[in-house]
Amino acid sequence: xxxxxxxxxxxxxxxxxVEELVMLAxxxxxxxxxxxxxxxxxxxxxxxxxxxxxxxKIIRGAEVSSLDYERKRKVHLLCYLPQNxxxxxxxxxxxxxxxxxxxxxxxxxxxxxxxxxxxxIAKQSVGSTCIYKQHIMHxxxxxxxxxxxxxxxxxxxxSSKTGIARFPIEQPEVFEVLRKIKESGGVAVLxxxxxxxxxxxIPELIKNGLDGIEVxxxxxKESDAKExxxxxxxxxxxxxxxxxxxxxxxxxxxxxxxxxxxxxxxEKIIQLAAAGK
Numbered sequence: 001x002x003x004x005x006x007x008x009x010x011x012x013x014x015x016x017x018v019e020e021l022v023m024l025a026x027x028x029x030x031x032x033x034x035x036x037x038x039x040x041x042x043x044x045x046x047x048x049x050x051x052x053x054x055x056x057k058i059i060r061g062a063e064v065s066s067l068d069y070e071r072k073r074k075v076h077l078l079c080y081l082p083q084n085x086x087x088x089x090x091x092x093x094x095x096x097x098x099x100x101x102x103x104x105x106x107x108x109x110x111x112x113x114x115x116x117x118x119x120x121i122a123k124q125s126v127g128s129t130c131i132y133k134q135h136i137m138h139x140x141x142x143x144x145x146x147x148x149x150x151x152x153x154x155x156x157x158x159s160s161k162t163g164i165a166r167f168p169i170e171q172p173e174v175f176e177v178l179r180k181i182k183e184s185g186g187v188a189v190l191x192x193x194x195x196x197x198x199x200x201x202i203p204e205l206i207k208n209g210l211d212g213i214e215v216x217x218x219x220x221k222e223s224d225a226k227e228x229x230x231x232x233x234x235x236x237x238x239x240x241x242x243x244x245x246x247x248x249x250x251x252x253x254x255x256x257x258x259x260x261x262x263x264x265x266x267e268k269i270i271q272l273a274a275a276g277k
Contacts, residue, residue: 002260003032005059006078006191006214006242008249011046012037013132015247021256022050022058028257032266034061034242036078039092039099040129041085059269063191064088064181065095066174068201075174075198076191078214078240081273083185091172091180096130098170103131106165110136110157113164116143133158134249150251174201175208182209185276187269189240192217194224206235211272216241216259218252238268 008014009021016024018035025033033056035043044060051058061080068075079088107121120142124135136157137149146153157165181188189212193199202213215228216239232239241261243254 003266004030004243004257005034005240005261006036007033007245008037009035009043010127011043011129013134015249018043018046019050022054022056024256025056026054030257032057034059036061036063038063039095064177065171066177067171069173074196077177078189078191079181080187080269085184087180087183099130102167102169105167109165114145178208187211187272194220212238212240215239218254218258239265
């Protein structure tokens, strides 16, 4: 049975609770999922008892933010099953703090333009480890300023080039993050290379200990999946797959289990983590 190794809950920028994620996975016929909330393992930790309750295996994971300093591009690394997580936890805590600080600046700007009470935004972010753009957009929807999360208003506020409420978030260097994942005894997988155009970076990551690549992803074209699969075969990397599930907080509907990894690849992750390599 397939496994969805890339899911987000309300602990970060998803719209479903952790228990709902596990229940959805069960109903979709998945036997394994990983709750990979941004820069936190809290979602995965909360999922464990629900996995036991509903009969779904939980692979502990997180999606770790980073930056390719040379190319000035975002890079996300998925960290699975860290045996001693403190090294990577330290980096993730710093990133969350910096994200929260940047989002507070965004909120100040938005409130100067859209007269909504800040409590409406705070309500949306209850239970999350951080304030995210989606929380702000849901508050603006409740206030009647838009009817969608990712539309014209979102772009006017948060466009990378012209967004009036977009403030930079300092992110750690990708090789530092990879090193800390390995120090933590975790399995390091490059998330959605096609989304951030990370192809040039792959050989450098492999030299520094990358364990796998997310081959199956909703925003990966068939040609992307083919090329990434060939890279994995060439270098003996694990081929993972995940929906990057965010519930309603996504521009295009993608139910959990849209993109998956095989049981064989999941077992490789488990064995590699257990070996401490």
